[in-house]
Amino acid sequence: MPLCRAAAAATRRSTRRAVQSLGRRFSTAISSSPGSLSVALSLQDYAIERNTVRHGHSPRVCSSAEEAMEPYLQSDGMVFIHAGAATPQPLMQGMINVAKAKKLRNLQTIHMHLEGADAARPSKLGRAGPGPIPLDDPEAAECIRPLPTFVGANLRKQVMTGDAEAIPIHLRDLPYLFRRRVVRPDVALLHCSPPDAHGFCTLGTSVDWARGAAEHSKALVALINPQMPRVHGDGIIHFSQFDAVLHHDGPLWIHKTKELSKEEVSIGQHIANLVPDGATLQMGIGSVPDAALSQLTNHKNLGIHTEMFSDGVLPLIESGVVNNSMKSTYRGRTISAFLSGSQKLYDFVNDNLSVNLKDVAYTNNVEVIASQQSMIGINSCIEMDMTGQAASSTIGFRIYSGFGGQVDFLTGAAASQNGKGILAFPSRTHKGVPRIVPQLNEGAAVVTTRAQVQWVVTEYGSVNLFGKSLPQRARSLISLAHPDDRDDLERHAHERFGKAFPK
Numbered sequence: 001m002p003l004c005r006a007a008a009a010a011t012r013r014s015t016r017r018a019v020q021s022l023g024r025r026f027s028t029a030i031s032s033s034p035g036s037l038s039v040a041l042s043l044q045d046y047a048i049e050r051n052t053v054r055h056g057h058s059p060r061v062c063s064s065a066e067e068a069m070e071p072y073l074q075s076d077g078m079v080f081i082h083a084g085a086a087t088p089q090p091l092m093q094g095m096i097n098v099a100k101a102k103k104l105r106n107l108q109t110i111h112m113h114l115e116g117a118d119a120a121r122p123s124k125l126g127r128a129g130p131g132p133i134p135l136d137d138p139e140a141a142e143c144i145r146p147l148p149t150f151v152g153a154n155l156r157k158q159v160m161t162g163d164a165e166a167i168p169i170h171l172r173d174l175p176y177l178f179r180r181r182v183v184r185p186d187v188a189l190l191h192c193s194p195p196d197a198h199g200f201c202t203l204g205t206s207v208d209w210a211r212g213a214a215e216h217s218k219a220l221v222a223l224i225n226p227q228m229p230r231v232h233g234d235g236i237i238h239f240s241q242f243d244a245v246l247h248h249d250g251p252l253w254i255h256k257t258k259e260l261s262k263e264e265v266s267i268g269q270h271i272a273n274l275v276p277d278g279a280t281l282q283m284g285i286g287s288v289p290d291a292a293l294s295q296l297t298n299h300k301n302l303g304i305h306t307e308m309f310s311d312g313v314l315p316l317i318e319s320g321v322v323n324n325s326m327k328s329t330y331r332g333r334t335i336s337a338f339l340s341g342s343q344k345l346y347d348f349v350n351d352n353l354s355v356n357l358k359d360v361a362y363t364n365n366v367e368v369i370a371s372q373q374s375m376i377g378i379n380s381c382i383e384m385d386m387t388g389q390a391a392s393s394t395i396g397f398r399i400y401s402g403f404g405g406q407v408d409f410l411t412g413a414a415a416s417q418n419g420k421g422i423l424a425f426p427s428r429t430h431k432g433v434p435r436i437v438p439q440l441n442e443g444a445a446v447v448t449t450r451a452q453v454q455w456v457v458t459e460y461g462s463v464n465l466f467g468k469s470l471p472q473r474a475r476s477l478i479s480l481a482h483p484d485d486r487d488d489l490e491r492h493a494h495e496r497f498g499k500a501f502p503k
Helices: 002-024 065-072 089-101 138-143 156-161 171-179 210-216 262-272 287-294 311-319 343-349 366-370 406-415 470-478 483-500
Strands: 060-062 078-081 107-111 144-148 187-192 200-202 220-224 236-238 244-247 280-282 334-336 355-357 375-379 383-385 420-424 446-448 455-458 461-464
Touching: 060 065, 065 089, 065 187, 065 220, 065 244, 089 107, 089 138, 089 144, 089 187, 089 220, 089 244, 138 144, 171 210, 187 210, 262 287, 262 420, 262 455, 262 461, 287 311, 287 375, 311 343, 366 375, 366 406, 375 406, 406 420, 406 446, 470 483
Parallel strands: 060 244, 078 107, 078 187, 107 144, 187 220, 220 244, 280 375, 334 355, 375 420, 420 455
Antiparallel strands: 200 236, 455 461
16 A cells, blocks of 8 residues: 555656646647647757857847838738737837838738737727727728737727638647647747846747747847846747847836726635635636635635736735645746736736746646646636536627637646636626526627536626536526526526426
8 A cells, every 4th residue: 555655656746747847848849739748848840949049140120110020021921929918019010011111912910919009199999009900090901911819909890890810719729820830920029028148038928829939930020128027937039039129118018907896806705715725826817807816815825827917916925825835836936828917017027036937838738737736717708608608709799809718727627636617707797788698699609618617606606517417507507697687597498498497
């Protein structure tokens, strides 16, 4: 018996070392199975190591964005654009200007959601800055065709009109678009921190799939900004690897939080009751994650392994509630793929060794997630039918966002020892529209299937759907619906399930 226990302990240690090795090697190429830990320890031949010195080369230092962009733009070409808080707005505007001047056609841009309104030119879109084809610029729409993998407010209308095309894809799979040569950009537009004394820059707030883009793009154009935090992890790029740079001193996009509603506070309390001490957390951005984090102040020894985080984690780190001391990997460190929030957040992560931003193929690898201690994945959706199908990216036929990492973390958390995958949302929208419905709206796209959905939380409580039959799931979800919606849901359930759902 002692020998068996020793062998089991050795196996666990070996697995932990393998997972940690995967995380350390940002240049690792995952095998053809995205969820597998079977990895090659070097990139394919067509990838370019960007964290090494490119001897004998110095980038062009440009005086304008147009000068930086002009050599790399052509009709039918492709441009990768750094996204989120790292959106390089000056370079993007330079791209638009050059494309219009050269009358380019079908210049494709590939990116996640783009942010960063210029403070001197407030955007009509509010907090979202102009995208690669601004709403008020039909000439740009003739030249440029965006291919967003996650749609933000500045591209929703263009997707609906056909001026942009959304790519449905799990977040964990994004780097494989480059590593499998599905796409190879002519140029990547990056927003980086300045070089250190040894010439090394970082990808700042967004490593995610930008690392893969940098490794596989034919040319790199960098916006070097002293206000971009220097963030440790996989986003290291040597200055000599850039082909052109534009120096720019400007603030990053700020994500503004809003006061939590009483329903959101209740949701946060219910989620907190599902989180054990010592758990590892994944959360997104917005009111529901903020509500959950605000209710964890009495917990102990929590850790963070997530795809992204914002200001909601700061009070927990400052108070010691989050200390990452019980994580299965990277103990003592907060692990993420990207982040966005306030200037306080950007100041916190700047040159902070306790925060590592990693390639999203690692952070969202299902086996890596499952290896975490009591992994708790907290996500949300737009609507859910009474069998548990979750629509998270569309409102009917209208594309609202994208797949993101919801399925990655719900699947991984469910496989973690003592883990829980949670979908949490208010029972109604702020306009009073029910979010637990008899059937999804016509055209609504299912992101998370009913077989994957387990824990569901609204302001009325929490239920675990795992192992329940369809009528049982319906009854459980009806208990989470707004009281004024329950009679109608019960009527539809009886019509659908007959004697299995008696009145």
